[in-house]
Amino acid sequence: MLKPTKKELNRDNLLNQGVTLLMNQGYHGTGLQEILDAVNVPKGSFYNYFGSKEDFGAEVIQHYIDPFITQLTAYLEQSDTDALGAIKRYFDELISELEKSGFKGGCLLGNLMGEIGDTSDVCQRSLQTAVTRYRNLLQSGLAKAQQQGTVRSDKSAEEMADLLVNAWQGALLRMKIEKSAAPVKRCCQDLLGDFFRP
């Protein structure tokens, strides 16, 4: 039970590779063969692990967002007395990772929302829950910052969290085509450093 079975391992490898390839090449731009080859799983075995490509995509979405939730949670718990600073540092780390990867890929959620967000019911639902989970966490961080007096209170934390998520997604798209970190940096500065201040 503690040692992962081969099946669980293959599933996890497929999901990890799915995150990478779907993020960089899109849903329709990535074939199952490519994913399977990358983790040395035979093509015939795919349907032993997942019901369909669409179901796989929906699982990949959740598999993608989990680490981000964990990471942001850690930042918030670590800097308990300065929630706004925690959020800022969290985004700074994201930007640093984006720079390392040469501004490619961006965010799987944003990319898939645009590509199949309104054509695949299964993935649409998965995207909804993933985005909402992330937004809620950001919202709770902003609410704490409001209590600490570092963020304005005349706007709801939910409203600001939504704006932050949306502007961040748009900035990631701009980053991709401009091959520059300037859009995401300015996005954080404008909102966290100005608009959200009391």
Add this chain to the structure above:
Amino acid sequence: MLKPTKKELNRDNLLNQGVTLLMNQGYHGTGLQEILDAVNVPKGSFYNYFGSKEDFGAEVIQHYIDPFITQLTAYLEQSDTDALGAIKRYFDELISELEKSGFKGGCLLGNLMGEIGDTSDVCQRSLQTAVTRYRNLLQSGLAKAQQQGTVRSDKSAEEMADLLVNAWQGALLRMKIEKSAAPVKRCCQDLLGDFFRP
């Protein structure tokens, strides 16, 4: 010379249909055959009109953004003494059209930036110029509003135009998966009605 040739007509039909299909199904999710069938152009003729699917995509992008530029320009010229009001009314009309189409599709630029913005050089360049053209127009409108005193002047018009474009793109993605106009409406209210105010 005044009457469009059959070739010009076919090209235009293909581009129009390309806008619709690429926006709703994505680049890799749309085959050439589907586009050609929709406008009754034979398969073999496609390469008389366009060099490749990639080149076609790049032209579709420009063909898509043109009407938006024209429309926003009209709004700005029409309400010459109230640039901020013109921008607001322009976005209100966009929202009204999105509601009519059932929140499907969103923005071709946003969708393609996410899907192929960093994998196709040709389309990346086309996306760059399209987004920049649009941003510049918005920037000039905001600059005029600054002169009219309806928009704050301690932030550059360029910075605000970028933020507006980015947040709008993100809000469109949210709209697609939530099937609601709330994200785009709140986006405009937050920025045009609050953050940008002096």
Add this chain to the structure above:
DNA sequence: CAATTAAAGACAACCGGTCGTATTATTTAA
């Protein structure tokens, strides 16, 4: 040995792109 899972391979459908030919336009010659 029975039951469950992994794997192989086939399947039809479709992809973007090519190519030789048929049709149409344009130019030249009478």
Add this chain to the structure above:
DNA sequence: TTAAATAATACGACCGGTTGTCTTTAATTG
């Protein structure tokens, strides 16, 4: 104003390759 010659375009069958999925067989496990 014709007629012939030449150039340009339209066309659909076809290419090799790949897609997601399914059926069947092999292997593994309890």
